[in-house]
Amino acid sequence: MKKINITELALRDGHQCHIATRLRTEDMLPICSKLDALDFWSIEAWGGATFDACVRYLKEDPWERLQKLRKALPNSRIQMLLRGQNLLGYRHYSDDVVDLFVKKSVDNGVDVFRVFDAMNDIRNIETSINAVKKYKKHAEGTISYTTSPVHNNEYFVDMAKKLESMGSDTLAIKDMAGLLTPQSTKELVSQLVKNINIPIHVHSHATAGLASLNLVAAVEAGATIIDTCNSSFSEGASHPTTESIIAALQSMGYEINIDIAAIESISEHLREVRKKYWQFESEFTGVDPRVLSNQVPGGMISNLSNQLKDQNALEKMNDVLKEIPLVRQDLGFPPLVTPTSQIVGTQAALNVITGSRYKTVTNEVKNYFLGQYGAAPGKVNEEIKSKAIGDKKAITCRPADKLKPEINNLRVKADEIIKNDEDLLTYAMFPDLATSFLKERNSGTLVPEELLVKSEVGDASNRYAPSEFNITLHGETYHINITGSGKSGDIERPFHVSVDGISEEVLVETLDQVLVEGGDNKEIGGDEDGKPAKTAKHARPTHDGCITTAMPGTIIDIKVKVGDTVSAGDSVIVIEAMKMENEIQASKSGIVIAIHVSNGDSVSPNETLIEIKPQ
Secondary structure, three states: OOEOEEEEOHHHHHHHHHOOOOOOHHHHHHHHHHHHOOOOOEEEEEEOOHHHHHHHHHOOOHHHHHHHHHHHOOOOOEEEEEOHHHOOOOOOOOHHHHHHHHHHHHHHOOOEEEEOOOOOOHHHOHHHHHHHHHOOOEEEEEEEOOOEOOEOHHHHHHHHHHHHHOOOOEEEEEEOOOOOOHHHHHHHHHHHHHHOOOOEEEEEOOOOOOHHHHHHHHHHHOOOEEEEEOHHHOOOOOOOEHHHHHHHHHHOOOEOOOOHHHHHHHHHHHHHHHHHHHHHOOOOOOOOOOHHHHOOOHHHHHHHHHHHHHOOOHHHHHHHHHHHHHHHHHOOOOOOOOOHHHHHHHHHHHHHHOOOOOOOOEHHHHHHHOOOOOOOOOOOOHHHHHHHHOOOOOOOOOHHHHOOOOHHHHHHHHOOOOOOHHHHHHHHHOHHHHHHHHHHHHHOOOOOOOOOOHHHHHHHHHHOOOOEEEEEEOOEEEEEEEEEOOOOOOOEEEEEEEEOOEEEEEEEEOOOOOEEEEOOOHHHOOOOOOOOEEEEOOOOOOOOOEEOOOOOEEEEEEOOOOOOEEOOOOEEEEEEEOOEEEEEEOOOOEEEEEEOOOOOOEEOOOOOOEEEEEO
Protein backbone atom coordinates (compact mmCIF):
# COMPACT_ATOMS: atom_id res chain seq x y z
CA MET A 1 0.00 0.00 0.00
CA LYS A 2 1.25 3.47 -0.89
CA LYS A 3 1.53 5.78 2.14
CA ILE A 4 -0.12 9.20 1.91
CA ASN A 5 0.98 11.92 4.31
CA ILE A 6 -1.33 14.63 5.64
CA THR A 7 -0.72 18.19 6.85
CA GLU A 8 -3.37 19.44 9.29
CA LEU A 9 -4.40 23.09 8.75
CA ALA A 10 -6.85 23.90 11.56
CA LEU A 11 -4.39 25.99 13.57
CA ARG A 12 -3.62 28.33 10.66
CA ASP A 13 -5.44 28.25 7.34
CA GLY A 14 -8.70 26.81 8.66
CA HIS A 15 -9.50 29.65 11.04
CA GLN A 16 -7.97 32.20 8.67
CA CYS A 17 -10.60 31.18 6.11
CA HIS A 18 -13.65 31.01 8.36
CA ILE A 19 -13.16 33.49 11.22
CA ALA A 20 -10.70 35.99 9.73
CA THR A 21 -7.63 34.53 11.54
CA ARG A 22 -9.03 35.31 14.98
CA LEU A 23 -8.42 31.99 16.82
CA ARG A 24 -6.44 32.79 19.96
CA THR A 25 -3.53 30.77 21.27
CA GLU A 26 -5.40 29.96 24.48
CA ASP A 27 -7.96 28.07 22.39
CA MET A 28 -5.31 26.14 20.46
CA LEU A 29 -3.22 24.81 23.31
CA PRO A 30 -5.79 22.47 24.93
CA ILE A 31 -5.85 20.14 21.91
CA CYS A 32 -2.17 20.30 20.95
CA SER A 33 -1.19 17.17 22.89
CA LYS A 34 -3.88 15.22 21.01
CA LEU A 35 -2.74 16.58 17.64
CA ASP A 36 0.84 15.77 18.59
CA ALA A 37 -0.05 12.13 19.25
CA LEU A 38 -1.31 11.62 15.69
CA ASP A 39 0.77 10.78 12.65
CA PHE A 40 0.39 14.03 10.72
CA TRP A 41 3.26 14.80 8.34
CA SER A 42 3.16 18.36 9.68
CA ILE A 43 0.86 20.76 11.50
CA GLU A 44 0.55 24.18 9.92
CA ALA A 45 0.35 26.58 12.83
CA TRP A 46 2.16 29.83 11.99
CA GLY A 47 2.80 32.32 9.22
CA GLY A 48 0.33 33.58 6.67
CA ALA A 49 -1.98 36.18 8.21
CA THR A 50 -1.53 34.91 11.78
CA PHE A 51 1.40 37.23 12.48
CA ASP A 52 -0.55 40.31 11.41
CA ALA A 53 -3.70 39.22 13.27
CA CYS A 54 -1.79 38.58 16.50
CA VAL A 55 -0.36 42.09 16.52
CA ARG A 56 -3.29 43.98 15.01
CA TYR A 57 -6.30 42.36 16.68
CA LEU A 58 -5.46 39.72 19.27
CA LYS A 59 -2.68 41.68 20.98
CA GLU A 60 -0.63 38.50 21.27
CA ASP A 61 3.09 38.36 20.65
CA PRO A 62 3.31 36.11 17.55
CA TRP A 63 6.73 34.82 18.62
CA GLU A 64 5.36 33.83 22.02
CA ARG A 65 2.56 31.97 20.22
CA LEU A 66 5.16 30.02 18.25
CA GLN A 67 7.15 29.24 21.41
CA LYS A 68 4.04 27.95 23.18
CA LEU A 69 3.03 25.82 20.20
CA ARG A 70 6.54 24.38 19.93
CA LYS A 71 6.39 23.34 23.58
CA ALA A 72 2.90 21.89 23.15
CA LEU A 73 3.79 19.97 19.94
CA PRO A 74 7.16 18.38 20.80
CA ASN A 75 6.81 15.43 18.41
CA SER A 76 5.32 17.24 15.42
CA ARG A 77 6.74 19.21 12.52
CA ILE A 78 5.44 22.77 12.81
CA GLN A 79 4.89 24.23 9.37
CA MET A 80 4.64 27.90 8.45
CA LEU A 81 3.63 29.83 5.34
CA LEU A 82 6.33 32.28 4.25
CA ARG A 83 5.82 34.82 1.45
CA GLY A 84 9.36 34.72 0.12
CA GLN A 85 10.92 38.18 0.08
CA ASN A 86 7.69 39.59 1.59
CA LEU A 87 8.13 37.38 4.67
CA LEU A 88 4.90 38.06 6.61
CA GLY A 89 4.50 41.72 5.70
CA TYR A 90 3.26 43.57 2.64
CA ARG A 91 6.50 44.75 1.06
CA HIS A 92 9.84 43.26 0.10
CA TYR A 93 12.56 43.13 2.76
CA SER A 94 16.30 43.20 2.36
CA ASP A 95 18.18 39.89 2.30
CA ASP A 96 19.60 40.39 5.80
CA VAL A 97 16.05 40.74 7.21
CA VAL A 98 14.96 37.58 5.36
CA ASP A 99 17.91 35.64 6.75
CA LEU A 100 17.31 36.79 10.33
CA PHE A 101 13.58 36.11 10.08
CA VAL A 102 14.16 32.53 8.96
CA LYS A 103 16.81 32.03 11.66
CA LYS A 104 14.55 33.26 14.47
CA SER A 105 11.63 31.22 13.11
CA VAL A 106 13.85 28.14 13.30
CA ASP A 107 15.08 29.08 16.78
CA ASN A 108 11.51 29.42 18.00
CA GLY A 109 10.21 26.17 16.52
CA VAL A 110 9.44 26.11 12.78
CA ASP A 111 10.45 22.91 10.98
CA VAL A 112 8.84 23.24 7.53
CA PHE A 113 8.83 26.47 5.52
CA ARG A 114 6.34 26.62 2.65
CA VAL A 115 7.89 29.41 0.58
CA PHE A 116 5.95 31.10 -2.19
CA ASP A 117 5.84 34.36 -4.12
CA ALA A 118 2.59 36.06 -5.04
CA MET A 119 3.87 36.79 -8.56
CA ASN A 120 5.47 33.35 -9.01
CA ASP A 121 8.67 35.35 -9.55
CA ILE A 122 11.34 32.78 -8.77
CA ARG A 123 13.82 35.54 -7.90
CA ASN A 124 11.72 36.43 -4.86
CA ILE A 125 11.85 32.89 -3.45
CA GLU A 126 15.53 32.00 -3.69
CA THR A 127 16.87 33.94 -0.68
CA SER A 128 14.28 32.40 1.65
CA ILE A 129 14.97 28.86 0.45
CA ASN A 130 18.70 29.40 0.82
CA ALA A 131 18.16 30.60 4.39
CA VAL A 132 15.97 27.60 5.27
CA LYS A 133 18.65 25.24 3.95
CA LYS A 134 21.38 27.23 5.75
CA TYR A 135 19.59 26.61 9.07
CA LYS A 136 18.99 22.95 8.20
CA LYS A 137 15.22 22.90 7.99
CA HIS A 138 12.75 21.64 5.37
CA ALA A 139 12.25 23.96 2.40
CA GLU A 140 9.04 23.55 0.43
CA GLY A 141 9.21 25.52 -2.82
CA THR A 142 5.73 26.53 -3.88
CA ILE A 143 3.76 27.17 -7.05
CA SER A 144 0.92 29.68 -6.60
CA TYR A 145 -1.64 28.03 -8.86
CA THR A 146 -3.91 30.21 -10.95
CA THR A 147 -5.55 30.33 -14.34
CA SER A 148 -5.15 33.05 -16.95
CA PRO A 149 -4.07 33.47 -20.57
CA VAL A 150 -0.43 33.25 -19.43
CA HIS A 151 -0.61 30.37 -16.92
CA ASN A 152 -0.49 26.76 -18.13
CA ASN A 153 1.12 23.43 -17.17
CA GLU A 154 4.27 24.20 -19.14
CA TYR A 155 4.65 27.41 -17.11
CA PHE A 156 4.23 25.55 -13.80
CA VAL A 157 6.53 22.65 -14.72
CA ASP A 158 9.27 25.09 -15.67
CA MET A 159 8.86 26.84 -12.33
CA ALA A 160 8.92 23.50 -10.46
CA LYS A 161 12.23 22.55 -12.08
CA LYS A 162 13.76 25.83 -10.92
CA LEU A 163 12.46 25.36 -7.37
CA GLU A 164 13.94 21.85 -7.28
CA SER A 165 17.29 23.14 -8.52
CA MET A 166 17.29 25.73 -5.72
CA GLY A 167 17.24 22.95 -3.13
CA SER A 168 13.54 22.54 -2.35
CA ASP A 169 12.91 19.36 -0.38
CA THR A 170 9.29 19.13 -1.52
CA LEU A 171 7.16 20.99 -4.05
CA ALA A 172 3.79 22.44 -3.07
CA ILE A 173 0.95 23.24 -5.43
CA LYS A 174 -0.83 26.07 -3.63
CA ASP A 175 -4.35 26.26 -5.04
CA MET A 176 -5.32 29.17 -2.80
CA ALA A 177 -8.60 29.99 -4.55
CA GLY A 178 -9.78 26.47 -5.34
CA LEU A 179 -9.37 26.75 -9.11
CA LEU A 180 -8.15 23.22 -9.73
CA THR A 181 -10.53 20.62 -11.13
CA PRO A 182 -9.97 16.86 -10.87
CA GLN A 183 -8.83 16.71 -14.49
CA SER A 184 -6.50 19.73 -14.29
CA THR A 185 -5.08 18.32 -11.02
CA LYS A 186 -4.40 14.97 -12.63
CA GLU A 187 -2.72 16.56 -15.65
CA LEU A 188 -0.55 18.97 -13.63
CA VAL A 189 0.57 16.42 -11.01
CA SER A 190 1.31 13.85 -13.72
CA GLN A 191 3.48 16.33 -15.58
CA LEU A 192 5.32 17.28 -12.39
CA VAL A 193 5.96 13.64 -11.45
CA LYS A 194 7.58 13.13 -14.87
CA ASN A 195 9.78 16.21 -14.61
CA ILE A 196 10.95 16.51 -10.99
CA ASN A 197 12.18 14.05 -8.38
CA ILE A 198 11.04 15.63 -5.11
CA PRO A 199 7.71 14.76 -3.38
CA ILE A 200 4.63 16.74 -4.43
CA HIS A 201 2.40 18.32 -1.77
CA VAL A 202 -1.09 19.50 -2.81
CA HIS A 203 -3.04 22.31 -1.13
CA SER A 204 -6.52 23.03 -2.56
CA HIS A 205 -9.25 25.19 -1.07
CA ALA A 206 -12.80 23.84 -1.14
CA THR A 207 -14.48 27.09 -2.21
CA ALA A 208 -15.64 25.79 -5.60
CA GLY A 209 -16.74 22.44 -4.11
CA LEU A 210 -14.09 20.44 -5.99
CA ALA A 211 -11.16 20.14 -3.59
CA SER A 212 -11.94 16.70 -2.15
CA LEU A 213 -12.06 15.31 -5.69
CA ASN A 214 -8.84 17.18 -6.48
CA LEU A 215 -6.97 15.57 -3.58
CA VAL A 216 -8.03 12.10 -4.65
CA ALA A 217 -6.99 12.89 -8.24
CA ALA A 218 -3.65 14.24 -6.99
CA VAL A 219 -2.92 11.07 -4.98
CA GLU A 220 -3.83 8.86 -7.92
CA ALA A 221 -1.51 10.92 -10.16
CA GLY A 222 1.45 10.58 -7.79
CA ALA A 223 1.26 13.25 -5.07
CA THR A 224 2.31 11.86 -1.68
CA ILE A 225 1.40 14.71 0.69
CA ILE A 226 -1.94 16.52 0.91
CA ASP A 227 -3.42 19.31 3.04
CA THR A 228 -6.69 18.84 4.95
CA CYS A 229 -8.48 20.64 7.77
CA ASN A 230 -10.23 19.36 10.86
CA SER A 231 -14.01 19.23 10.40
CA SER A 232 -14.49 22.10 12.87
CA PHE A 233 -12.97 24.55 10.35
CA SER A 234 -13.17 22.68 7.05
CA GLU A 235 -14.95 23.00 3.69
CA GLY A 236 -16.23 26.11 1.94
CA ALA A 237 -13.46 28.71 1.77
CA SER A 238 -11.27 26.36 3.82
CA HIS A 239 -10.14 22.82 2.88
CA PRO A 240 -11.41 19.25 2.56
CA THR A 241 -12.24 17.61 5.87
CA THR A 242 -9.39 15.65 7.46
CA GLU A 243 -11.60 12.86 8.79
CA SER A 244 -13.46 12.42 5.49
CA ILE A 245 -10.34 12.36 3.32
CA ILE A 246 -8.68 9.82 5.61
CA ALA A 247 -11.76 7.58 5.39
CA ALA A 248 -11.91 7.91 1.60
CA LEU A 249 -8.24 7.17 0.95
CA GLN A 250 -8.07 4.32 3.46
CA SER A 251 -11.07 2.72 1.75
CA MET A 252 -9.17 2.98 -1.55
CA GLY A 253 -6.27 1.02 -0.10
CA TYR A 254 -3.86 3.84 0.72
CA GLU A 255 -1.91 3.77 3.98
CA ILE A 256 -2.68 6.60 6.40
CA ASN A 257 -1.71 5.90 9.97
CA ILE A 258 -4.13 8.31 11.63
CA ASP A 259 -7.03 7.05 13.76
CA ILE A 260 -10.19 8.98 12.81
CA ALA A 261 -11.75 8.20 16.20
CA ALA A 262 -8.82 9.93 17.93
CA ILE A 263 -9.62 13.14 16.05
CA GLU A 264 -13.17 13.44 17.43
CA SER A 265 -12.24 15.08 20.76
CA ILE A 266 -10.10 17.61 18.86
CA SER A 267 -13.05 18.42 16.59
CA GLU A 268 -15.43 18.70 19.53
CA HIS A 269 -13.16 21.21 21.30
CA LEU A 270 -12.68 23.37 18.22
CA ARG A 271 -16.37 23.30 17.27
CA GLU A 272 -17.25 24.60 20.73
CA VAL A 273 -14.44 27.19 20.67
CA ARG A 274 -15.54 28.48 17.27
CA LYS A 275 -18.80 29.71 18.79
CA LYS A 276 -16.86 32.36 20.72
CA TYR A 277 -15.84 33.97 17.42
CA TRP A 278 -19.33 34.23 15.92
CA GLN A 279 -18.91 37.94 15.15
CA PHE A 280 -16.20 37.10 12.58
CA GLU A 281 -18.22 34.48 10.74
CA SER A 282 -19.18 35.48 7.22
CA GLU A 283 -21.95 34.43 4.85
CA PHE A 284 -19.33 34.47 2.08
CA THR A 285 -17.20 31.55 3.33
CA GLY A 286 -19.33 28.68 2.06
CA VAL A 287 -19.16 26.83 -1.24
CA ASP A 288 -19.24 29.41 -4.03
CA PRO A 289 -18.49 28.34 -7.62
CA ARG A 290 -18.15 32.02 -8.55
CA VAL A 291 -14.57 31.68 -7.34
CA LEU A 292 -13.79 30.04 -10.67
CA SER A 293 -14.17 33.51 -12.21
CA ASN A 294 -13.37 35.96 -9.40
CA GLN A 295 -10.51 33.78 -8.06
CA VAL A 296 -10.78 35.17 -4.51
CA PRO A 297 -8.77 32.81 -2.26
CA GLY A 298 -10.24 31.22 0.85
CA GLY A 299 -8.03 33.12 3.27
CA MET A 300 -9.06 36.41 1.70
CA ILE A 301 -12.83 36.06 1.56
CA SER A 302 -13.55 36.18 5.31
CA ASN A 303 -11.07 39.02 5.79
CA LEU A 304 -12.57 40.92 2.84
CA SER A 305 -16.09 40.60 4.22
CA ASN A 306 -14.96 41.82 7.65
CA GLN A 307 -13.05 44.72 6.10
CA LEU A 308 -16.08 45.74 4.03
CA LYS A 309 -18.17 45.50 7.18
CA ASP A 310 -15.71 47.89 8.86
CA GLN A 311 -16.16 50.21 5.87
CA ASN A 312 -19.96 50.02 6.26
CA ALA A 313 -20.02 48.57 2.76
CA LEU A 314 -20.76 44.87 3.22
CA GLU A 315 -23.75 45.17 0.89
CA LYS A 316 -21.26 45.95 -1.90
CA MET A 317 -19.51 42.57 -1.61
CA ASN A 318 -20.99 41.14 -4.80
CA ASP A 319 -19.96 44.24 -6.74
CA VAL A 320 -16.44 43.95 -5.34
CA LEU A 321 -16.27 40.26 -6.33
CA LYS A 322 -17.22 41.25 -9.89
CA GLU A 323 -14.61 44.03 -9.92
CA ILE A 324 -11.72 41.87 -8.69
CA PRO A 325 -11.17 39.97 -12.00
CA LEU A 326 -11.16 43.29 -13.87
CA VAL A 327 -8.50 44.77 -11.61
CA ARG A 328 -6.50 41.54 -11.83
CA GLN A 329 -6.54 41.79 -15.63
CA ASP A 330 -5.42 45.44 -15.45
CA LEU A 331 -2.45 44.29 -13.35
CA GLY A 332 -1.37 41.55 -15.75
CA PHE A 333 -3.06 38.52 -14.14
CA PRO A 334 -1.10 38.10 -10.88
CA PRO A 335 -2.11 35.05 -8.83
CA LEU A 336 -4.44 36.18 -6.04
CA VAL A 337 -2.54 35.32 -2.89
CA THR A 338 -1.16 37.55 -0.16
CA PRO A 339 -0.06 40.26 -0.76
CA THR A 340 -1.42 40.50 -4.33
CA SER A 341 -4.87 39.31 -3.23
CA GLN A 342 -4.97 42.17 -0.73
CA ILE A 343 -3.61 44.63 -3.28
CA VAL A 344 -6.15 43.65 -5.95
CA GLY A 345 -9.02 43.21 -3.49
CA THR A 346 -8.53 46.57 -1.81
CA GLN A 347 -8.23 48.40 -5.14
CA ALA A 348 -11.40 46.68 -6.34
CA ALA A 349 -13.17 47.72 -3.13
CA LEU A 350 -11.98 51.31 -3.62
CA ASN A 351 -13.23 51.29 -7.20
CA VAL A 352 -16.66 50.15 -6.05
CA ILE A 353 -16.99 52.20 -2.86
CA THR A 354 -15.86 55.47 -4.45
CA GLY A 355 -18.05 54.84 -7.48
CA SER A 356 -15.18 55.60 -9.85
CA ARG A 357 -12.56 53.15 -11.08
CA TYR A 358 -9.05 54.17 -9.97
CA LYS A 359 -10.21 57.53 -8.64
CA THR A 360 -8.06 56.56 -5.67
CA VAL A 361 -5.07 54.29 -6.28
CA THR A 362 -3.37 52.63 -3.31
CA ASN A 363 0.36 53.00 -2.77
CA GLU A 364 0.66 49.24 -3.15
CA VAL A 365 -0.87 49.32 -6.65
CA LYS A 366 1.54 52.10 -7.57
CA ASN A 367 4.45 50.04 -6.26
CA TYR A 368 3.15 47.03 -8.19
CA PHE A 369 3.29 48.98 -11.44
CA LEU A 370 6.79 50.17 -10.49
CA GLY A 371 7.94 46.53 -10.37
CA GLN A 372 8.54 46.54 -6.64
CA TYR A 373 6.78 43.19 -6.16
CA GLY A 374 8.43 41.51 -9.14
CA ALA A 375 7.56 40.95 -12.77
CA ALA A 376 3.89 40.90 -13.72
CA PRO A 377 2.99 37.54 -15.33
CA GLY A 378 1.15 39.16 -18.24
CA LYS A 379 0.72 42.52 -19.96
CA VAL A 380 -0.57 45.31 -17.70
CA ASN A 381 -3.11 47.97 -18.68
CA GLU A 382 -0.86 50.82 -19.78
CA GLU A 383 -3.60 53.43 -19.36
CA ILE A 384 -4.17 52.48 -15.72
CA LYS A 385 -0.42 52.20 -15.15
CA SER A 386 0.08 55.73 -16.48
CA LYS A 387 -2.73 57.01 -14.28
CA ALA A 388 -1.10 55.39 -11.25
CA ILE A 389 2.60 56.24 -11.74
CA GLY A 390 2.74 58.77 -14.57
CA ASP A 391 5.97 58.58 -16.52
CA LYS A 392 7.98 56.85 -13.80
CA LYS A 393 9.95 53.82 -15.00
CA ALA A 394 9.43 50.37 -13.51
CA ILE A 395 12.44 48.40 -12.32
CA THR A 396 13.31 45.15 -14.11
CA CYS A 397 15.74 43.63 -11.59
CA ARG A 398 14.85 41.57 -8.52
CA PRO A 399 13.14 44.13 -6.24
CA ALA A 400 15.32 43.27 -3.24
CA ASP A 401 18.43 44.14 -5.28
CA LYS A 402 17.39 47.76 -4.79
CA LEU A 403 17.30 47.39 -1.01
CA LYS A 404 20.24 48.13 1.24
CA PRO A 405 20.75 46.01 4.38
CA GLU A 406 18.11 47.09 6.87
CA ILE A 407 18.86 45.38 10.18
CA ASN A 408 21.20 47.99 11.67
CA ASN A 409 18.94 50.88 10.72
CA LEU A 410 15.91 49.07 12.16
CA ARG A 411 17.78 48.52 15.44
CA VAL A 412 18.41 52.25 15.74
CA LYS A 413 14.79 53.17 14.96
CA ALA A 414 13.27 50.63 17.34
CA ASP A 415 15.94 50.65 20.05
CA GLU A 416 13.71 52.01 22.81
CA ILE A 417 10.88 49.51 22.35
CA ILE A 418 12.57 46.21 21.38
CA LYS A 419 13.96 43.61 23.76
CA ASN A 420 15.32 41.06 21.31
CA ASP A 421 15.62 40.11 17.64
CA GLU A 422 12.06 38.81 17.61
CA ASP A 423 10.78 42.27 18.56
CA LEU A 424 13.02 43.79 15.91
CA LEU A 425 11.43 41.57 13.26
CA THR A 426 7.93 42.40 14.46
CA TYR A 427 8.83 46.06 14.04
CA ALA A 428 10.26 45.34 10.58
CA MET A 429 7.00 43.73 9.46
CA PHE A 430 4.64 46.45 10.70
CA PRO A 431 6.47 49.54 12.05
CA ASP A 432 3.41 51.59 13.02
CA LEU A 433 1.40 48.69 14.43
CA ALA A 434 4.42 47.24 16.19
CA THR A 435 5.35 50.54 17.82
CA SER A 436 2.01 50.72 19.61
CA PHE A 437 1.93 46.98 20.25
CA LEU A 438 5.41 46.78 21.77
CA LYS A 439 4.92 49.87 23.92
CA GLU A 440 1.67 48.47 25.27
CA ARG A 441 3.19 45.05 25.79
CA ASN A 442 6.17 46.50 27.63
CA SER A 443 3.87 48.50 29.91
CA GLY A 444 1.46 45.60 30.43
CA THR A 445 -1.51 47.43 28.90
CA LEU A 446 -2.31 45.22 25.90
CA VAL A 447 -6.05 44.73 25.44
CA PRO A 448 -7.30 42.37 22.69
CA GLU A 449 -10.31 43.24 20.59
CA GLU A 450 -13.55 42.43 22.34
CA LEU A 451 -15.25 39.09 21.79
CA LEU A 452 -18.96 39.87 21.90
CA VAL A 453 -21.30 37.55 23.76
CA LYS A 454 -24.02 36.69 21.28
CA SER A 455 -26.81 36.35 23.84
CA GLU A 456 -25.96 39.73 25.37
CA VAL A 457 -25.88 41.42 21.99
CA GLY A 458 -29.27 39.91 21.25
CA ASP A 459 -30.71 41.19 24.53
CA ALA A 460 -29.20 44.62 24.02
CA SER A 461 -30.73 44.92 20.57
CA ASN A 462 -34.18 45.04 22.15
CA ARG A 463 -33.37 48.51 23.47
CA TYR A 464 -33.00 49.92 19.97
CA ALA A 465 -35.38 50.67 17.13
CA PRO A 466 -36.41 47.68 14.98
CA SER A 467 -34.64 47.20 11.66
CA GLU A 468 -37.72 45.96 9.77
CA PHE A 469 -41.20 47.49 9.96
CA ASN A 470 -44.14 48.97 8.04
CA ILE A 471 -44.91 52.68 7.97
CA THR A 472 -48.06 54.40 6.78
CA LEU A 473 -47.77 57.81 5.15
CA HIS A 474 -50.74 59.68 3.60
CA GLY A 475 -52.72 56.46 3.55
CA GLU A 476 -50.01 54.40 1.79
CA THR A 477 -48.19 51.57 3.62
CA TYR A 478 -44.49 50.91 2.92
CA HIS A 479 -42.32 48.00 4.04
CA ILE A 480 -38.97 49.25 5.43
CA ASN A 481 -35.88 47.09 6.02
CA ILE A 482 -32.66 48.69 7.33
CA THR A 483 -29.78 46.43 6.28
CA GLY A 484 -26.77 48.42 7.48
CA SER A 485 -25.66 51.72 8.92
CA GLY A 486 -22.61 53.89 9.40
CA LYS A 487 -20.48 53.92 12.50
CA SER A 488 -21.86 55.69 15.51
CA GLY A 489 -20.17 59.06 15.88
CA ASP A 490 -19.90 59.82 12.18
CA ILE A 491 -21.29 63.23 11.30
CA GLU A 492 -23.19 61.77 8.38
CA ARG A 493 -24.20 58.12 8.80
CA PRO A 494 -25.24 56.22 5.65
CA PHE A 495 -28.20 53.93 6.34
CA HIS A 496 -28.96 51.30 3.69
CA VAL A 497 -32.73 51.12 3.57
CA SER A 498 -34.98 48.89 1.46
CA VAL A 499 -38.38 50.45 0.71
CA ASP A 500 -40.80 47.86 -0.72
CA GLY A 501 -37.79 45.90 -1.98
CA ILE A 502 -36.04 48.87 -3.59
CA SER A 503 -32.68 49.65 -1.97
CA GLU A 504 -31.90 53.27 -1.09
CA GLU A 505 -29.04 54.94 0.79
CA VAL A 506 -30.15 57.57 3.30
CA LEU A 507 -27.66 59.97 4.88
CA VAL A 508 -28.59 60.84 8.47
CA GLU A 509 -26.78 63.92 9.76
CA THR A 510 -25.93 63.97 13.45
CA LEU A 511 -26.74 67.35 15.05
CA ASP A 512 -25.42 66.72 18.55
CA GLN A 513 -21.68 66.27 17.83
CA VAL A 514 -19.27 67.39 20.55
CA LEU A 515 -17.97 70.81 19.53
CA VAL A 516 -14.29 71.70 19.75
CA GLU A 517 -12.27 74.83 19.10
CA GLY A 518 -11.15 75.05 15.47
CA GLY A 519 -10.21 77.62 12.84
CA ASP A 520 -8.18 80.73 13.28
CA ASN A 521 -9.62 83.12 10.70
CA LYS A 522 -12.76 83.75 8.76
CA GLU A 523 -11.59 81.69 5.74
CA ILE A 524 -11.79 78.51 7.79
CA GLY A 525 -14.82 79.19 9.90
CA GLY A 526 -13.80 81.97 12.30
CA ASP A 527 -15.85 85.14 12.69
CA GLU A 528 -15.06 88.49 11.10
CA ASP A 529 -12.56 89.31 13.88
CA GLY A 530 -10.64 86.09 13.37
CA LYS A 531 -11.92 84.61 16.65
CA PRO A 532 -11.80 80.77 16.62
CA ALA A 533 -15.09 79.19 15.67
CA LYS A 534 -16.76 76.12 17.14
CA THR A 535 -16.60 73.23 14.62
CA ALA A 536 -17.45 69.57 14.86
CA LYS A 537 -14.65 67.00 15.30
CA HIS A 538 -13.85 66.24 12.58
CA ALA A 539 -15.85 68.91 10.77
CA ARG A 540 -17.57 68.13 7.50
CA PRO A 541 -16.38 69.90 4.36
CA THR A 542 -17.57 73.49 3.90
CA HIS A 543 -15.58 74.64 0.86
CA ASP A 544 -13.69 73.18 -2.10
CA GLY A 545 -10.35 73.36 -0.29
CA CYS A 546 -11.40 70.73 2.26
CA ILE A 547 -9.56 67.40 1.86
CA THR A 548 -11.52 64.24 2.68
CA THR A 549 -11.08 60.47 2.37
CA ALA A 550 -13.16 58.08 0.29
CA MET A 551 -12.91 55.27 2.87
CA PRO A 552 -12.80 55.02 6.66
CA GLY A 553 -9.27 54.37 7.90
CA THR A 554 -6.43 55.39 10.18
CA ILE A 555 -4.07 58.32 9.63
CA ILE A 556 -0.50 57.02 9.34
CA ASP A 557 1.33 59.99 7.81
CA ILE A 558 0.66 63.72 7.42
CA LYS A 559 2.99 65.00 4.70
CA VAL A 560 2.34 68.74 5.02
CA LYS A 561 2.17 71.40 7.72
CA VAL A 562 0.20 74.61 8.09
CA GLY A 563 1.65 77.27 5.81
CA ASP A 564 2.92 74.86 3.14
CA THR A 565 2.12 75.60 -0.48
CA VAL A 566 0.77 72.60 -2.38
CA SER A 567 -0.26 71.92 -5.94
CA ALA A 568 -3.38 70.05 -6.99
CA GLY A 569 -2.53 66.35 -7.04
CA ASP A 570 0.20 66.56 -4.39
CA SER A 571 0.08 63.84 -1.75
CA VAL A 572 -0.83 65.47 1.56
CA ILE A 573 -1.87 62.59 3.82
CA VAL A 574 -1.62 58.80 3.98
CA ILE A 575 -4.42 56.64 5.37
CA GLU A 576 -4.38 52.93 6.09
CA ALA A 577 -7.64 51.31 5.02
CA MET A 578 -8.19 47.55 4.61
CA LYS A 579 -4.49 46.99 5.47
CA MET A 580 -3.38 49.04 2.44
CA GLU A 581 -1.94 52.55 2.33
CA ASN A 582 -3.93 55.18 0.44
CA GLU A 583 -2.46 58.56 -0.42
CA ILE A 584 -4.90 61.46 -0.32
CA GLN A 585 -4.09 64.20 -2.79
CA ALA A 586 -4.76 67.92 -2.68
CA SER A 587 -7.82 68.76 -4.76
CA LYS A 588 -6.74 72.39 -5.22
CA SER A 589 -3.51 74.32 -5.41
CA GLY A 590 -3.02 76.68 -2.50
CA ILE A 591 -1.79 77.11 1.05
CA VAL A 592 -2.47 74.65 3.88
CA ILE A 593 -4.40 76.66 6.47
CA ALA A 594 -5.58 73.95 8.85
CA ILE A 595 -4.88 70.32 9.76
CA HIS A 596 -7.68 68.67 11.72
CA VAL A 597 -6.13 65.24 12.31
CA SER A 598 -3.10 63.59 13.87
CA ASN A 599 -1.29 60.31 13.22
CA GLY A 600 -3.30 57.44 14.63
CA ASP A 601 -6.69 59.13 14.29
CA SER A 602 -9.58 57.09 12.92
CA VAL A 603 -11.39 59.01 10.21
CA SER A 604 -14.46 58.55 8.03
CA PRO A 605 -15.66 59.89 4.69
CA ASN A 606 -17.15 63.40 4.69
CA GLU A 607 -14.81 64.56 7.44
CA THR A 608 -12.44 67.43 6.77
CA LEU A 609 -8.87 66.24 7.29
CA ILE A 610 -6.93 69.20 5.91
CA GLU A 611 -8.03 72.61 4.63
CA ILE A 612 -6.38 74.43 1.75
CA LYS A 613 -6.97 78.07 0.82
CA PRO A 614 -7.02 78.01 -2.97
CA GLN A 615 -4.76 80.49 -4.75
